[in-house]
Amino acid sequence: MKNSNEELYRATTLVPMVVEQTSRGERAYDIYSRLLKE
Numbered sequence: 001m002k003n004s005n006e007e008l009y010r011a012t013t014l015v016p017m018v019v020e021q022t023s024r025g026e027r028a029y030d031i032y033s034r035l036l037k038e
Contacts, residue, residue: 016031029037 018029018031018034020027020029020034
């Protein structure tokens with residue numbers, strides 16, 4: 001059985017990602033960097 005603290009730690013370290021389509025292909029950004037780009 002996993003430690004509940006370990007599961008909580010893993011859940012809080014996830015960073016939302018955005019995939020952007022460009023003429024050169026796809027590029028992935030974390031959501032915070034993408035928002036700063038605008």
